[in-house]
Amino acid sequence: xxxxxxxxxxxxxxxxxxxxxxxxxxxxxxxxxxxxxxxxxxxxxxxxxxxxxxxxxxxxxxxxxxxxxxxxxxxxxxxxxxxxxxxxxxxxxxxxxxxxxxxxxxxxxxxxxxxxxxxxxxxxxxxxxxxxxxxxxxxxxxxxxxxxxxxxxxxxxxxxxxxxxxxxxxxxxxxxxxxxxxxxxxxxxxxxxxxxxxxxxxxxxxxxxxxxxxxxxxxxxxxxxxxxxxxxxxxxxxxxxxxxxxxxxxxxxxxxxxxxxxxxxxxxxxxxxxxxxxxxxxxxxxxxxxxxxxxxxxxxxxxxxxxxxxxxxxxxxxxxxxxxxxxxxxxxxxxxxxxxxxxxxxxxxxxxxxxxxxxxxxxxxxxxxxxxxxxxxxxxxxxxxxxxxxxxxxxxxxxxxxxxxxxxxxxxxxxxxxxxxx
Numbered sequence: 133x134x135x136x137x138x139x140x141x142x143x144x145x146x147x148x149x150x151x152x153x154x155x156x157x158x159x160x161x162x163x164x165x166x167x168x169x170x171x172x173x174x175x176x177x178x179x180x181x182x183x184x185x186x187x188x189x190x191x192x193x194x195x196x197x198x199x200x201x202x203x204x205x206x207x208x209x210x211x212x213x214x215x216x217x218x219x220x221x222x223x224x225x226x227x228x229x230x231x232x233x234x235x236x237x238x239x240x241x242x243x244x245x246x247x248x249x250x251x252x253x254x255x256x257x258x259x260x261x262x263x264x265x266x267x268x269x270x271x272x273x274x275x276x277x278x279x280x281x282x283x284x285x286x287x288x289x290x291x292x293x294x295x296x297x298x299x300x301x302x303x304x305x306x307x308x309x310x311x312x313x314x315x316x317x318x319x320x321x322x323x324x325x326x327x328x329x330x331x332x333x334x335x336x337x338x339x340x341x342x343x344x345x346x347x348x349x350x351x352x353x354x355x356x357x358x359x360x361x362x363x364x365x366x367x368x369x370x371x372x373x374x375x376x377x378x379x380x381x382x383x384x385x386x387x388x389x390x391x392x393x394x395x396x397x398x399x400x401x402x403x404x405x406x407x408x409x410x411x412x413x414x415x416x417x418x419x420x421x422x423x424x425x426x427x428x429x430x431x432x433x434x435x436x437x438x439x440x441x442x443x444x445x446x447x448x449x450x451x452x453x454x455x456x457x458x459x460x461x462x463x464x465x466x467x468x469x470x471x472x473x474x475x476x477x478x479x480x481x482x483x484x485x486x487x488x489x490x491x492x493x494x495x496x497x498x499x500x501x502x503x504x505x506x507x508x509x510x511x512x513x514x515x516x517x518x519x520x521x522x523x524x525x526x527x528x529x530x531x532x533x534x535x536x537x538x539x540x541x542x543x544x545x546x547x548x549x550x551x552x553x554x
Contacts, residue, residue: 133157133316136209138234140167140198142178142391142458143251143283144215146290149186152196154319160198161205171198179457179484182291202241211312212238213281214262215251220395224402226255235262238276239269247309248278253336253396255403259303259329277309280329282336287390288455300324303332337403340396341414346381347388348420354384354543355427364543385542386428386515387421389452389461394421425463429470432511432539441475446509448502448527449516450482457484463541464515468494481505483518506530510537517542 133156137148140162152158162168167177174188190196199205206212216230231252238248248266250259263278270276280303285293300322304310314324327335354364364384372379388394397418404411433440452462459465465488468478472494481499488496499505502521506512512530514521521527521544528545531538538545 133210133312134208135159135316136161136205136212138162138205138212138214138237139216139230139252140164140171140177141215141217142180142287142290143285144213145171145176145178145187146180146183146285146294147213147215147251147283149183149190149196150291150294150320151316152190152193153186156195156316158190158196159205159209160196161200161202162198163200165200168198168200179455180290181288181455186291202237206238206241206246209242209246211247211249211316212242213249213251215283218252218254218395220398224398226253226395226399228254228258228261231258231262232265235265236269239266242270242274242276245275247312248276249281249313250278251281251283253282253392253399254333255399256330256333256337258333277304277306278329279304279306279309279313280332281313282332284336284339287458288453295320295322297322301327301332301335303327303329305329337396337400340392341400341417343381344388344393344397344421345413345417347393348417348424350382350384351387351424352420355424383543385424385517386463386467387424389463390456390458391460394418394461425466426470428463428539428541429467432471432513433474435511435537435539439475440471443476443510444508445471445476445478446499446506446512447478447480448482448505448512448514448521449518450480450485450488451516454516454518459485459488462488462516464488465490467513467515467541468496472496479505479509482516483520502526506534506536512536512538514538514540514542514544517544 135151135156135158137144137160140160148158148160174191176183176187214234216234218226221227259278259280266276282301300317302310302313357364368382371377372382397414401411401415436443450464472478479497479499481502487498
């Protein structure tokens with residue numbers, strides 16, 4: 133089929149590339165012409181393992197192209213995917229301006245019957261809103277149906293998750309349109325659940341919020357384990373053996389970050405308040421996630437008897453998780469900001485992220501290697517668990533040889549090793 137993807141951010145680019153990989157003819161549309169030029173050259177604007185190779189192969193094979201011209205993008209499309217951002221407002225609600233613009237662009241340019249698929253994470257009822265906008269602005273002889281198809285990709289594992297995911301959710305009010313969308317995934321062997329649009333929208337929010345709750349829960353259990361002398365890794369392993377609980381997302385650490393969990397939990401909280409329904413569990417998870425970072429900061433400050441002025445602190449990892457360059461809601465930002473404001477001198481290293489714009493006023497020294505980062509440090513903070521920090525037991529040997537304190541924000545090393553604080 134001929135597919136158009138509106139938006140070449142994380143979701144849109146990965147979705148379009150995978151559809152091209154399984155044989156569809158894909159055109160990606162974006163208003164950012166600099167990004168389009170970069171993509172046309174076969175270079176991805178985001179870091180995602182395996183994406184560059186697939187991107188280049190499908191451009192060469194003629195199944196994937198990029199444009200900033202809507203007329204060109206929509207000309208022969210069978211299905212148009214909306215994969216634009218829905219940034220968070222101050223009150224926690226989702227900003228739907230990009231969704232509205234995409235719907236208007238579709239209505240303005242399409243000349244034939246088409247199926248519109250909303251891939252973006254949107255509040256319940258947004259698919260209805262998109263369909264209303266389009267139908268109010270097109271001629272009566274054009275038929276448009278809107279289908280909800282939320283994404284469930286983990287940054288750093290998006291290619292694998294697309295081809296080997298747990299489920300594909302298709303929410304449609306019109307069976308034939310849902311059938312068309314289901315056919316797009318024919319070569320991807322992933323279970324498909326068909327539902328109505330509002331349920332599909334809710335599945336996305338409910339899933340992410342549940343995982344966020346699970347992370348916050350295990351972090352609070354970890355804090356109690358530390359006080360009582362229990363090993364959180366063993367506790368998590370024991371819990372995870374119960375099939376009703378599962379081991380995934382039971383890794384205690386600095387909490388969740390990124391573009392999804394923080395935004396989606398707040399959006400769900402906003403929706404619950406708007407509809408006068410209690411969502412206290414989700415709200416407690418949000419608070420616990422914020423508290424977890426502060427507890428880590430307090431540990432560092434307390435180690436130096438409440439005074440980190442002129443202390444040299446090496447921060448290993450800036451991205452919110454390994455295998456991505458995403459620093460949105462990253463724990464590193466809160467940690468570095470707090471320590472610098474208290475007088476610490478911070479050096480930082482990340483294999484992919486070379487600087488963070490919001491930290492421009494913090495005088496952070498961005499090291500070119502992990503070895504340079506930890507030179508002459510009074511403390512090392514493990515903030516992101518990149519593989520290279522553990523290759524050949526590098527980090528463990530640094531701690532042992534230098535007899536330097538490590539604050540293991542990801543519980544990656546043996547808590548009993550001398551000079552390591554859990």
